[in-house]
Amino acid sequence: MLMLEKRPSPSRFWNWATPVLAVVLTMLAGGLMFALLGKSPTEAIRTIFWDPLFGEFAWYFRGQLLVKAGPLILIAVGLSLGFRAGIWNIGAEGQYIMGAIFGAAAGLALYPADSRLIFPLMVVAGAFGGWLWAMIPAILRTRFRTNEILVSLLLVYVAQSILASMALGALRNPDGGGFPGSRNLSQWASSANPELIAGTGMHWGVVAAMAAVIAAHVLLQRHILGFHIRLAGQAPRAARFAGVSPGRLVLLCMGISGGLAGLAGMFEVTGPAGQIQIDFASGYGFTAIIVAFLGRLNPVGILLAGLLMALTYVGGDNAATNLGLPAASIQAFQGMLLFFLLALDLLSNYRIRLTRKEAA
């Protein structure tokens, strides 16, 4: 029979091999699902994974890749710090929305002024909005021991309602003829977050994501705070012994992840999205959770995972339009990726052994 045996030390090989294996298994299981939907599995997989990179319209898709990957990576890096410390911020989507609202509101308050300082101000306001929204579950947890998973998740729905109210009310474009949605921030020079290099999809949010990856890498590898974050997640009592204050760590990790999610929302609303709109929220905050785990909560891994996830988004859209696959099947496909990853995760800490039932 099959037995799981705990490894004395986690396996380095499997630590990196499981994401690859998870991707392969997702392709197999996803292919089966597409086949059951009556589509050619190979064609579907090719449309999702190959065409956006090397197909006929790759010039368009490649730009889209960074546009999608930027916010995913930025949010996931922040989340990964908390996840490593055992602090579960599930509400990055809400913080992302609040960052966009705060950032946009700060800019729109000054419209139509022309100043180079407006965009930096909006960046700060966006980070602040996300941070503020994350402080609610953080403070409730440290003061009243509420569960941050539930509180942060439920605050997503509150943020979505605020978003709708903003698009229809306070932030609605006065010159928009009564249509919902704010002014287009990407068309106002002071607030625009443009593509920095034409055709690459690179905007300030992508730059921020790269900076966050590097900063998180240095933090975790070399800084005592990163050590304390890892320690708190692995052995909470040892962390107290090392002088870590659990409450402070909750505030810090929630704050960082909220701030980064807010930044992502702000860069999105000023760039690719352009305006505060009812349907502004696109699920980046939730997908980033998958990205964080797919990247093994490691900044460099998250960078790769973010790009891969962006590929399934872009390729998935491509497959939906070209092959007529239902959007839900693309979401199921992404869900499979997380499922296989988590299921295979135990291989890095356990080995599978074939044993006969011991005879007396």
Added chain:
Amino acid sequence: MTELLRVEGVTKAYPGVVANADVSFAIREGEVHALLGENGAGKSTLVKMIYGLVRPDHGRMWLRGQDYAPQEPREARAAGVGMVFQHFSLFEALSVAENVALGMESPPRLGDLAARIRQVSEEYGLPLDPSRMVGDLSAGERQRVEIIRCLLQDPRLLIMDEPTSVLTPQEVEILFQTLRQLAAEGTAILYISHKLEEIRALCDTATILRRGRVVATCIPRDRSAREMAELMVGAVLTPPERHGRPAGEVALEVAGLSVASPIPFGTALKDVGFSVTRSEVLGIAGVAGNGQDELLLALSGELKAPRDAVRIAGRGVGDQGPNARRALGLVAAPEERLGHAAAPDMSLVENALLSGMVRKRLVRRGFIDWGATRAFAQAIVAAFDVRTPGTFVAARALSGGNLQKFVVGRELSQEPSVIVINQPTWGVDASAAAAIRQAILDCAAAGAAVVVISQDLDELLEIADRFSALNEGRMSPPRPTQGLTIEEIGLMMGGAHGMEVAHHAHA
């Protein structure tokens, strides 16, 4: 008396280690048989085979002349073998009767069971209220629950794994009376211990194990404790040497320390007060669960108290965290190695950083000096003879004794002025334990004030200048160790904890 259990040529190997090699011995009915050996000698593996938890690779066992090869504890219990483990498996939030019912194949109605428990407990002089919550019981009373759980099954052989490690001397005496009564009724008792005087007082025969082999069988009453110790260890033991004498200056002062326990069913500290001078070793005894963990947390800084409740060299630190106290020279080593003193999945280097960063200056402006940390970890490994392939291995890959050497070594290598250690040699073999004790005494000789919390009375009597005990969160006033009698120590530990003796006067 007729033979009850015979074990012949039993061998059990685990990857890399032979736990038992060709072990043979026999127990007669009504005999109290000691299984003696130091940690890692193979006592536990041997009794686990008898109790059906582990299956031998080779060898045979007979119970009352019948082939005996239990596949699981259930079979062993059905054959009349019961076992009381060193670590209790009880649910604190359930009553005594509910706990007993949980261990039964087909438990009777709770009311009937409670009556049975009461009856058996009175018969054997182990009074116990079946309706009480286990979380409220003392360690000795919890052990009674485990014993009664076994007795309800009418065992022919009762295995007791280090039963006295959680008892005061008075409670030990009560337990021994019960065991003698059981033996007189024909129940055989297999008694595992490394405490020689106990074995001389209680057991009829002793089988001595060393490195998995039987090295001797003897009648304990005819041998001196020293002779048996040398058989057990296989070498002549040298007691640790003392040098420095306490010098007047007070290094650690605790006054009016009262804190609630952060541990569920833990024990609050009540008005604890003492002081320790430089070069002095204060030993704090007590049965497990009487506030030892809480005292360590309150001294290390993990549990905060009013500022002046804890003072290091005259400075109030009661409201300061662990790192502020480390900066003032206090180091602490908690009892639980994995998960508290060390992070299981982190390397020894990372674990060296865990508590060494303040005093060894391993962090500069927030950034970790990994080179210096690695050197610190290597220095600990070298100085304390930690057996490991390297400092890169995870803490959980080390054996208990080696990890303990690393953890204690990490604290002692920081030139501390105050040392607080809970259970310094728990689960460590005799030679490693001697090395740890010597290292503690060397630090004291170099001027450190030392607080050793331990459940091992022999250890405390060996190294402590002054002696005190924790009992239900209160601490007895420290007294000079020299001249203390075992009875006095027992009373400091709380006597029999209100566990009245009810032994019948029958043979």
